[in-house]
Amino acid sequence: MIQYIIRRLLLMLPTLAGITLLVFSVMAMAPGGIGANLMTRGGDMRPEERAAMVAYLNQRYGLDQPMSVQYLRWLNNVLPIGYTSTPSGEREFGFKQPDLGMSFVKNRPVLDLVADALPITLLLNALTVPFVFIGSIMMGVYTARFRGQALDVGIGTANLALWSIPTIWMGVMLIGFFASEQYLKWFPTSGLESMRADSWTFLPTHTPDGWQHGYLLDLLWHMVLPVICLTYSGFAFLTKLTRSAVLENLSADYARTARAKGASAQVVLWRHVFRNSLLPLITVAASILPGLLVGSVIVESIFSIDGMGKLVVEAVQMRDRELVLSITLITGMLTLFSYLLMDICYALADPRVSYE
Amino acid sequence: MGNRFGVKDLLLYLFLTAILASIWLAMVQIDRQWEFISLTEEQLEEQTKDIAEIRRRLQRGMIPSAGYQNRDDNESGLNANTKSWRGFERALQAQQQPDYAQGDWLVDYFPDNLLTLTPSISSDTYAAAVQQRVLDTLITRDPETLEWLPLVAESWQISDDGLTIRFKIRDGVTFADGEPLTAEDVAFTHRFVMDERIAAPRWRASLARITEVTAEGNEAVFRYEEPYFGTFELAGTLPILAEHFYGRYLESVEAAEEFNRSTGLLFGSGPYRLENPSAWTPDQGIVLVRNDRYWGAAQPPFERIVYKVIQNDAALLTEFRNGDIDFYRARPLDYRELKDDAEVAKRAQSFQYYDARGGYAYIAWNQLNDGTPTRFADKRVRQALTYLTDRDRITNEVMLGYATPANGPFNPLGKQLNPDLPTRQFDLDKARSLLAEAGYEDRDGDGILESAEGEPFRFKLSYPSGSDDYKRIVLLLKDLYVQAGIILEPDPLDWPLMLKALESKTYDAISLAWSSGFEIDLFQFFHSSQMATGGDNFINYASPELDALIDQARAEMDESKRMPLWHQAHEVLWEDQPYTFLMRRSRLDFVDRRIQNIQRVAAGLNSPGLWQMPTEWYVPAPMQKYQD
Numbered sequence: 001m002i003q004y005i006i007r008r009l010l011l012m013l014p015t016l017a018g019i020t021l022l023v024f025s026v027m028a029m030a031p032g033g034i035g036a037n038l039m040t041r042g043g044d045m046r047p048e049e050r051a052a053m054v055a056y057l058n059q060r061y062g063l064d065q066p067m068s069v070q071y072l073r074w075l076n077n078v079l080p081i082g083y084t085s086t087p088s089g090e091r092e093f094g095f096k097q098p099d100l101g102m103s104f105v106k107n108r109p110v111l112d113l114v115a116d117a118l119p120i121t122l123l124l125n126a127l128t129v130p131f132v133f134i135g136s137i138m139m140g141v142y143t144a145r146f147r148g149q150a151l152d153v154g155i156g157t158a159n160l161a162l163w164s165i166p167t168i169w170m171g172v173m174l175i176g177f178f179a180s181e182q183y184l185k186w187f188p189t190s191g192l193e194s195m196r197a198d199s200w201t202f203l204p205t206h207t208p209d210g211w212q213h214g215y216l217l218d219l220l221w222h223m224v225l226p227v228i229c230l231t232y233s234g235f236a237f238l239t240k241l242t243r244s245a246v247l248e249n250l251s252a253d254y255a256r257t258a259r260a261k262g263a264s265a266q267v268v269l270w271r272h273v274f275r276n277s278l279l280p281l282i283t284v285a286a287s288i289l290p291g292l293l294v295g296s297v298i299v300e301s302i303f304s305i306d307g308m309g310k311l312v313v314e315a316v317q318m319r320d321r322e323l324v325l326s327i328t329l330i331t332g333m334l335t336l337f338s339y340l341l342m343d344i345c346y347a348l349a350d351p352r353v354s355y356e
Numbered sequence: 357m358g359n360r361f362g363v364k365d366l367l368l369y370l371f372l373t374a375i376l377a378s379i380w381l382a383m384v385q386i387d388r389q390w391e392f393i394s395l396t397e398e399q400l401e402e403q404t405k406d407i408a409e410i411r412r413r414l415q416r417g418m419i420p421s422a423g424y425q426n427r428d429d430n431e432s433g434l435n436a437n438t439k440s441w442r443g444f445e446r447a448l449q450a451q452q453q454p455d456y457a458q459g460d461w462l463v464d465y466f467p468d469n470l471l472t473l474t475p476s477i478s479s480d481t482y483a484a485a486v487q488q489r490v491l492d493t494l495i496t497r498d499p500e501t502l503e504w505l506p507l508v509a510e511s512w513q514i515s516d517d518g519l520t521i522r523f524k525i526r527d528g529v530t531f532a533d534g535e536p537l538t539a540e541d542v543a544f545t546h547r548f549v550m551d552e553r554i555a556a557p558r559w560r561a562s563l564a565r566i567t568e569v570t571a572e573g574n575e576a577v578f579r580y581e582e583p584y585f586g587t588f589e590l591a592g593t594l595p596i597l598a599e600h601f602y603g604r605y606l607e608s609v610e611a612a613e614e615f616n617r618s619t620g621l622l623f624g625s626g627p628y629r630l631e632n633p634s635a636w637t638p639d640q641g642i643v644l645v646r647n648d649r650y651w652g653a654a655q656p657p658f659e660r661i662v663y664k665v666i667q668n669d670a671a672l673l674t675e676f677r678n679g680d681i682d683f684y685r686a687r688p689l690d691y692r693e694l695k696d697d698a699e700v701a702k703r704a705q706s707f708q709y710y711d712a713r714g715g716y717a718y719i720a721w722n723q724l725n726d727g728t729p730t731r732f733a734d735k736r737v738r739q740a741l742t743y744l745t746d747r748d749r750i751t752n753e754v755m756l757g758y759a760t761p762a763n764g765p766f767n768p769l770g771k772q773l774n775p776d777l778p779t780r781q782f783d784l785d786k787a788r789s790l791l792a793e794a795g796y797e798d799r800d801g802d803g804i805l806e807s808a809e810g811e812p813f814r815f816k817l818s819y820p821s822g823s824d825d826y827k828r829i830v831l832l833l834k835d836l837y838v839q840a841g842i843i844l845e846p847d848p849l850d851w852p853l854m855l856k857a858l859e860s861k862t863y864d865a866i867s868l869a870w871s872s873g874f875e876i877d878l879f880q881f882f883h884s885s886q887m888a889t890g891g892d893n894f895i896n897y898a899s900p901e902l903d904a905l906i907d908q909a910r911a912e913m914d915e916s917k918r919m920p921l922w923h924q925a926h927e928v929l930w931e932d933q934p935y936t937f938l939m940r941r942s943r944l945d946f947v948d949r950r951i952q953n954i955q956r957v958a959a960g961l962n963s964p965g966l967w968q969m970p971t972e973w974y975v976p977a978p979m980q981k982y983q984d
Contacts, residue, residue, distance in 0.1 A: 030852070056557035106471045107555065108617055116639055126377065130370065172670040179671075181678045182699065189671045189680070195463075195641070195662060199392070202385040215385050216378070302668045306469065306639065319852065 001347070004355040005340070012336045019332045020325055021071065027321050028067045061104065061322075074325060077101055100329075101322035103315070110326040113311060120192065121295040121307040127227050129292065132234040137281070139235065140242020141274060144250065155239065163236035167229055171302035174225045190304035192222045229299045241284060245277035252276075279350065286342035290335040294327075395632055402533050406649075409534075440526065443496050443505040446962070447654035447970035450953050455976035459983070461660040462951070462973070463682045465672065466642075469665055473620040473636055475595060476549055476556035482663075489644055489661060491595035491624035493968045494523050494542070494576070499957040502712065502770075502874060504588070507968060508537065508596060508625070509576075518583040518913040521591050523576045529651045531598045532629040537651075539571035544599040553612035554605070565590060583911050585918055586877060593968070598623055601633070627656035627970065641665075657974040660982070679703060679981075682948040688756040691944040704946040708758060711943055711960040712769040715871040716762045717829075718935040719745070719817065722863055724896035730864065731796075731807070731815075738933040739780075740790035744836050745936050746782035754828045758944055762937040764926045765881070767872055769958060771915075774923035777930045787840050798841055805841040814843035815864035818857060821848035826867060829938070858894045866894075867938070874959075878906050878925055882934060897934040950979040 058064040062073060076082040077099045084096045100110040139159070143152040179189040188194070197218050204214040213221070249255060250273055258268045295309030308327075315323040346353045450456060466482045475487050494509035506512075509523035529537040546569035549559050565587065567579045578591040601623045605615035615621065620636020623629070628644035630636055642663035646656050664681060666672045676684040677699065684704070686694060691708070694700045721732035721741070731737055747761035763779040766772035791797075796805040796813055805813040817833065819826040827848070834844040849857065857863040870881070880886060883906050884898035902925055909921035929935075945961070947954060951973050955962045962972050975981070 052557040052561035056555070060555075102617070107477060108471075108619065116637070123377075126373070172668070175668075175671050175674050179678075180674045185678065189675050189678070190666050190668070191641075191664070193641075195643075195664075202382055216381060219381070302671065304665055304667045304671065 001355055005344070008340050008343075012333070015336060016329065016332055017075070020075070020329055023325060023328045024071050024074070024321075025067075027319060027324060028070075030319060057104065061102075074101065074322070078326070078329065100326040103320050103323045105315075105318045105320045106323075110323050113323065114308075114327065114330065117295075117306055117308045117311045118293070120305060121293065121309070124223065124226060124230065124295070124299075124305070124307065125292045127223060128230040128234070131227070131231050132238060133281075133285075135231075136235050136238030137242050139239045141246055141269065141277075143239065144243045144246035145269060147247065159236035159239050162232045165233065167233065167296070167298045168302065170232065171225070171229050171299060174228065175302070178225065187225050188222050192219060192305055194218050194222075226299050226303045226305060229302070230296060238281070238284065241280055242277060245280050246273055249273040249276045279346075282342060282345055286338045286345075289338040290331050293331055293334055391632065391635075406534055440506045440510040441653045442498075443507045444653040444970050446499070447652075447972050450657075450972040450974060451654060453953065453974075455952065456657075456974055457977035457980070458655065458657050458974070459659055459977065460657075460950075460975040460980040461662055461982040462658045463662045463664065463680065463982075465664045465666050465675070465681045465683065467665075467667060467672070469667075470638055470642065472618065472638075473622045473630070473642075474615070474618045475597065475622060476554060476559050477616060477618075479558065486642060486644065486663065487595060487622060487624075488626075488968055489628040490622050490626045490630065491597070492529075492537075492626045493593045493595055494525075495592035496968045497874065497959070499959040499962050499969065502958060504592065509592070512592075514588065514913070518587065519580045521578045521580075521588060522572075523578075523591070525574050525576060526651075527574070529625060530649055531601070531625045532623060532633070532647045532649060534649055535598065535600055537596060537598070537625050539574055539576040541596055541599050542576035542594070543569045543571040544603065545569075545594055545597045548597055548602055548606060551606055551612070553609060555616040563590070563594075583913055585875070585910055585912060585915075587913075589875075596624065598625070625651065626968070627652065628661055652970055654970045656971050658971065676704075676946065679948070682951060684946040686944040686946060688758045688944065691758060692756055694946065700946065703949050705949055705951075705954065707945045707947065707954070707956070707961060708942050709945075709956055709960050710760070710767075710769060710940065712767055712958060713871075713873050713960075714767060714940050714943070715869055716765065716767075716940050717867065717869040717938040718762070719833075719865055719867045719938065720895045720935050721865050721933075722861060722895050723934075725862060725864070731794075731813070732865070734794045735932055736790045736794040737796070738936070740787040740794070740840070741837070741842075742780050742933050742936045743783045743787040743790070744840055744842070745833060745938070746836055747779065747939060748782070749832060749836075750829055751939050754825060754832060755939065755941065758942045759939040760942070762940050764929055764937055765870070765872075765876065765878065765935075766922065766926060767940070769960075770874055771919050772875060772922040772926070774926040774930075776923075777927060782836075784839060791840065791842075796841075803841055804843060812843065813841065814845065816845045816847040817865045817867060818847040818849045818854065818863050819867040820854060821850055830867065861894055861896060877910065878902075878922075878929075879910060882906065882929065895934055897932070899928060899932060899934075902928045902932075950975045950981060952976060 062070060065073075078101075080098050081093075081095055083091045083093055085091055102108065103110055103113055106113060139155050143155050146152050174187075175189050177183045179185065179187045193215070197215055200212060200215050200218065202215050204217055205212055246269075250269075252273075255268055255273055258272050259265075263272075293308060294312055295307040297309035297313045299305070300307045300309045311323070312327055314320070315327065343355075347355060466485075468480075468482065470478075470482050470486070471480065472478045473483055473486055475491060478484070478487070492508045494507060495504045495512070496507045497503070498505050506526075508526060508529055510526040511524045513522045513524075515521070523539075523542070525537070525539045525542070531537055546563065546566060548554060549556050549563055565580060565584060567581050569579075569591075570577050578587070580587050602615075602621070605611045605621075619638060620630065620632075620640075621634055622636065623633035625647075627647055627650050629647045631643065631645050642665075644661040644663075646659050650656060664675070666675060666681070672681075673684070673690075675681045684694075691706070695706050719741075721738050722730055723733040724730065751757065751759040751761055760768075761779050763777060764773060766774075791805060791813075795808045798804065799806045799810060807813065817830055819830050827846070830844070830846045834846065837844045854866070854868075857866065880892045882893060882897060882899075882902055884893065884900075884903050885891075886893035887896050887898065905921055905925040905928065909918050909925065912918040912921060943960065945963075953962075953972050953974060955972070962969075
């Protein structure tokens with residue numbers, strides 16, 4: 001087992017190098033060049049200012065060097081082993097601090113940007129994923145149990161309908177009807193906290209002016225609409241997956257045996273069948289993990305939330321190479337790790353799988 | 357079987373996760389409180405210093421000399437001795453209103469995130485809008501007459517050759533922490549920006565014209581090598597940075613690097629300040645609080661100016677309807693609908709106006725593609741196309757009347773525009789005869805013009821993709837041009853491709869817009885020296901006559917002599933039509949009703965976001981909505 005894990009870990013290195021090389025080449029080949037977009041945000045710029053800016057970026061990030069040199073330099077920077085230049089200008093080979101570099105556009109360390117955006121995305125997903133999974137497992141099991149009946153058809157149709165609604169439309173409708181004074185002003189329209197949340201306590205408190213709902217409730221209150229947007233379309237797929245897995249196992253021999261030895265329908269369903277139906281769900285769970293880290297750009301931009309989705313899309317649009325490469329590296333690494341984890345989980349969950 | 361993972365375990369894990377998440381959130385909250393406490397401590401320290409200073413002065417029998425002394429003993433607020441306070445005249449007049457009151461917040465919005473608020477490394481207009489409220493400049497403009505008024509500078513003197521400008525710094529100007537602002541700080545600002553270690557290449561390039569800035573007593577002296585009409589504005593509108601705050605970033609390379617990476621080092625002497633001027637990050641939200649030590653004659657009315665970031669259009673409109681933001685900058689279609697909306701009319705005032713600094717949209721005709729002259733190199737062709745470009749239909753049909761036709765690069769609200777030049781009206785016959793003169797005729801009877809070589813007149817008009825207005829204008833032009841037998845092919849381009857086309861100058865024609873200022877310099881766009889790669893004369897237009905006029909006007913320091921030169925330059929452009937000037941958009945703003953004293957002025961609106969200008973807007977006490 002340990003040998004297997006080590007082999008898999010070593011295999012990751014060329015895979016990651018391949019991924020970053022591919023992304024790097026695509027960025028390098030994109031028309032307009034890397035620095036082009038840096039010029040537009042400022043709008044009007046005098047020629048001498050533009051020339052100064054181009055020269056500055058070239059000098060600072062080595063953009064005038066050949067592409068291969070630029071890639072190797074970047075690779076050297078992100079690796080924990082490599083060349084460093086000493087203050088005296090000499091090059092030394094050895095262990096060093098990996099450096100993900102600076103975002104061209106935002107002029108901040110990439111790590112800081114990711115550290116700002118990732119917790120927000122994780123928080124949103126931490127609320128969304130349990131809803132989606134618990135909801136679809138329940139629905140999947142019951143639709144399988146009452147196959148062909150009104151409940152099955154109803155849930156199936158409803159999920160299909162939800163799945164077909166575009167998020168962008170749903171988001172705008174939710175804001176229009178549930179965050180507008182013209183209709184129902186139940187929720188805030190954008191952001192993750194109220195303007196004055198800074199000065200509030202964490203938990204709800206009673207003040208002389210009345211109840212003040214506090215930082216935590218304020219945050220949750222702001223997250224209701226985004227979480228609805230992230231959740232509703234996720235049910236369909238997982239429900240169908242659970243339903244087919246449960247159906248398959250319900251008609252399996254061991255389920256009949258269990259029933260024959262006198263186990264109640266509930267026990268057969270939940271203790272025997274349900275557990276064996278979880279395997280495909282593990283597969284899916286591992287494959288959606290990288291997606292969760294990248295976030296949803298649509299939901300984030302509708303509700304003005306600064307998560308990973310917007311960071312990634314903005315980086316690509318602005319050709320912010322260091323940022324794109326670093327996020328690719330991080331998500332690539334996490335994807336490969338989650339695949340490894342999934343394979344290990346298989347071995348643990350299914351006695352037939354072994355890596356010896 | 358019995359000890360396998362069950363529903364109860366699942367609940368337990370969920371419970372544990374919830375607890376961990378709450379602990380994490382609680383830690384975040386504690387962090388915020390810690391920040392709040394350290395801020396309070398800082399403020400307390402500053403106040404203690406202030407009290408000590410006042411006590412010292414009282415013991416010596418000195419009267420505190422800071423600020424504007426004549427305010428109390430003079431009813432009108434101004435007399436002959438306080439001529440140097442003219443920059444505050446309008447704000448003081450606003451304070452004379454019977455319902456004037458301090459307090460309340462102004463809630464504005466930005467459609468995009470700010471990257472950094474640190475001056476000199478920020479590059480977007482949003483950061484500039486915030487910095488304008490926090491950093492002071494030496495002089496400001498009168499929004500009605502557009503003449504220069506003293507602000508931090510009490511008076512100024514320009515040498516006869518125009519190469520030395522001396523600004524006398526007013527006594528008693530202090531930064532937001534109570535430290536005095538001196539001529540040293542002005543000199544420091546220049547030194548700071550010019551330091552190669554600071555990542556301000558853009559600002560550095562624009563200040564390169566200044567040879568040196570020195571502090572001589574209470575005077576800040578700017579020196580130049582050559583006369584240029586913009587030198588006074590360049591010096592006078594330099595945002596003043598505090599040496600005691602920014603100075604430490606010049607001490608070492610690491611410190612400079614820390615500055616370059618900062619997100620919110622914003623500190624100055626303006627009417628508003630950041631609550632925590634050294635550690636702002638984009639996730640904190642943009643909140644400016646009133647600078648209670650503001651040195652000016654008129655104290656700022658709003659307690660806070662808050663900028664929300666709202667990226668989605670639907671959310672933006674909903675927030676405005678809900679009253680969560682005080683502004684809504686509409687597009688023509690929105691404006692027409694919302695203007696008559698009873699709900700909106702009840703809570704908002706609408707303004708349609710032209711900004712004296714508003715830019716213009718144009719079509720640029722490339723005269724030299726890949727080294728060979730294009731058909732647009734012929735003046736008659738460009739004139740004919742201008743005759744075909746029905747600007748009245750563009751402004752009325754596409755812009756719904758919320759734009760005005762442009763006939764040159766100069767703003768009609770400024771003094772540079774030559775008022776004697778008419779705008780060419782749509783004239784199919786004139787266009788046809790000009791094109792025939794230039795050798796374009798329909799030789800094969802298919803309705804399309806051909807050149808003498810039999811090549812049909814067909815060209816690509818590039819425009820920024822994703823802009824609905826441009827798209828509609830280009831489609832209208834296609835219909836108009838085809839009447840004269842010219843085929844226009846719309847060519848929407850993404851920004852990077854657009855910039856590449858401009859740089860390599862491989863395009864037929866491009867429709868874009870330039871932003872503008874009170875007095876603009878034509879050098880950048882139309883001087884033949886700017887045809888070099890990277891210059892903004894990307895149409896390869898060269899006119900020795902215009903070059904000479906531009907050179908003369910730039911070196912002329914006397915406005916009364918310079919304006920006739922700009923008028924002549926305008927005439928050359930009008931005749932040559934290197935661009936077909938399209939239109940100037942009007943600004944369409946909705947502002948919350950509770951905000952009073954919004955006036956139309958020559959420059960546009962007397963809005964607090966216009967430029968360094970003491971705020972004239974206020975909310976009467978009974979209408980105030982937010983309190984600290």
